[in-house]
Amino acid sequence: MDIVSLKATIASFMDFAEYFSLPDYLILTSGFLVLLLLLLLFVALRSYFIVAFVVFLVGLILFFLSPLVYQVLMTNVIRKVEITLKFNQKMYYDDSYFVEGSLVNKGIIKFRGCVISVNFVPKGIKKLQALRYEIKPIYKHLQVYENPLNVDEKLDFKILIPSPNPEVLYSLNTRGSCY
Structure with a gap:
């Protein structure tokens, strides 16, 4: 990957990021931190297979449901x-x-x-x-x-x-x- 394509990629993310406001960033960041916490908890509890599996499963479910939760929070609470x-x-x-x-x-x-x-x-x-x-x-x-x-x-x-x-x-x- 050369520097020109890297700059183009970063510029496309900047165009996308300007549509977010502060509540958007707060919700997305808190969701990311919860997923990161669950991943670290999964790694820490890997010797306890059942507990680690449950934590991993909850993290996976939250990962796939996070866009829906984000949309519901924004349309029904924050930007109602x-x-x-x-x-x-x-x-x-x-x-x-x-x-x-x-x-x-x-x-x-x-x-x-x-x-x-x-x-x-x-x-x-x-x-x-x-x-x-x-x-x-x-x-x-x-x-x-x-x-x-x-x-x-x-x-x-x-x-x-x-x-x-x-x-x-x-x-x-x-x-x-x-x-």
């Missing part, structure tokens, strides 16, 4: 957001779609900004196809709000989106997340 929609459908006399609602910071940290994503899912499709469109929507509209949001503060939003295909009726799946 409550979204209330007043209007989330096609306008009556136009081919545009209108989304109006509010976003409330129910987490424990202050947000720097929020993103409202609106996925367009065709109406009248089967459940399996609807799941497919949840993962990869036909059209996705992202609206970014750069204003800070303190704890228990409310952000009202209104979004007007032109129809991607006027011949097809869509149901809107609107979500909000903050960073």
Whole structure:
């Protein structure tokens, strides 16, 4: 590995690392330390086979469940957001779609900004196809709000989106997340 490829690798990690905030780093670091502690405990207790095996098994389970635990902690505790929609459908006399609602910071940290994503899912499709469109929507509209949001503060939003295909009726799946 030459120095140029090493610099490129480090630069790609730096681009990825700038998306994390302090709570992200704290949760990831504490998870890493717990896994390291379990590994060291496994090495220290290797003469006791059953205890060492149980410690190793717990460490392995935590290793594979750590992304899920991280996601649950971030979305349900630290970065919890409550979204209330007043209007989330096609306008009556136009081919545009209108989304109006509010976003409330129910987490424990202050947000720097929020993103409202609106996925367009065709109406009248089967459940399996609807799941497919949840993962990869036909059209996705992202609206970014750069204003800070303190704890228990409310952000009202209104979004007007032109129809991607006027011949097809869509149901809107609107979500909000903050960073």
